[in-house]
Amino acid sequence: MLRRTALRLSALAALTFAPAAMAQEAPWPNRPITIMGGFPNGSGVDIYARKLAEPLSQVLGVPVVVDNRTGAGGNIASEYVARARPDGYTFLLATAGTHAINASLYSHLPFDPLKDVTHIALLGDVPNVLLVSPQHSPNINTCPDLIAAAKAKPGALAYASTGNGASTHLGGVQFSLAAGIDTLHVPYRGQGPAMVSLLSGETAFFFNQSGPSIGAISQGQVRGLAVSTRRRLPALPNVPTVEEACGLPGFESTTWYGLLAPPNLPAPIQARMAQEVAKIISQPDFVTWLTDNQGITPPADPSPAAFRRVHEQDIGRWAEIVRRSGAKVD
Structure with missing residues (x-):
């Protein structure tokens, strides 16, 4: 009698915890991924996001869709991604504008442009x-x-x-x-x-x-x-x-595009996404599209670590330019 009761309880426990275990073991990705953009359809950000989404869909085996949420200099989309679940299904095609210039331009940002992100890949100089x-x-x-x-x-x-x-x-x-x-x-x-x-x-x-x-x-x-x-x-x-x-020696004024995710993205997802994006943007046909069609210089090092270094440096560099311009948004 005790043995039969124990078996029934064991079977019940297995049924109870099976869905949770299956959910935990489900491989990433297993549903559509969204790349957010903060600018209108037809903008440079939108064009790049859509160009990247197609090959990403193929290598990841799930649809990758682009969703533009415009307004406030890209801050609406940036805040949305900063607050999104770090589950690998929401990314942001960010710019030096949204995550370096805006840090000095706006008196109060609803997110931290450096801390509230996970760096995935530097996508090119614009x-x-x-x-x-x-x-x-x-x-x-x-x-x-x-x-x-x-x-x-x-x-x-x-x-x-x-x-x-x-x-x-x-x-x-x-x-x-x-x-x-x-x-x-x-x-x-x-x-x-x-x-x-x-x-x-x-x-x-x-x-x-x-x-x-x-x-x-x-x-x-x-x-x-x-x-x-x-x-x-x-x-x-x-x-x-x-x-x-x-006749202006040393003049240079460029920005960048980069792929970001919400903060605290699991390291295996960050690594996989960074690897796949780096492979795609280094393909000869993609490089040709960047240079000849968009005038974008491909990154020498697209890795998350290199992207973070560029990001950190640019916040300081643009802060001085914003200061000299007198521009401010409240």
Whole structure:
């Protein structure tokens, strides 16, 4: 009798704990993964996230979807991921803007941009291109022409940006300071409206990100005066660097894209995701897409440790640029 009771209790215990054990043993991943983005569809972040999602879906064996939650300079999506469960099903395609510039730009962030993350992979350096409209600025054919026009009317020459404190704004600040010119910053809500302002003549120049700039230059909509990197871009071999074109030694203004996860992500998931992403972005066809289509420089070291080092350094570097710009968002 006692033996039968013991057997029944043993069987009942096995049934009780089986679902929990099975859940714990279920391999990662076993359901769809989401890559969050903080910017609109068609933005550089969105384009990169979707390009990365397809091969990730194939190697991980589950759907990888992109979900953009825009607003507050990318802070809405960043906070969402910072507060998400660290279970390997929510990631963020972050930028130097969301996790380095915003640290100084915003008086109060609802998350810590360095502590409330798990670093997965550095995805590449993103340069800007100094653009003018040939239709509305026919006399500005070179960077010295632009500098001369700004010096002729201090404070009057306007430049567009994708928002207050965005890299397109701070690139303009860096350029103006280096060139010793006084220019007028006009922020817009995103890349599209800023480009429209340039094409319509509302603004005279625009330090736009390389991806959308490449197409606009090739179509003759805008003239590329210079790129913000130390070396020319393979995608724009005929566009000189700011140092070459403007006579500003050592000028550089670039940002980065990177993949982050919520804090306290289990180390095995971090390692697996980092490994798969590094493999994908180092494939020859992906590298060609980055360099020739988007103007993005692939990372020399995409590892989580290298990404964290770049992230830490950039918070300090951009803090000084934000301070000099006077930009602030409450």
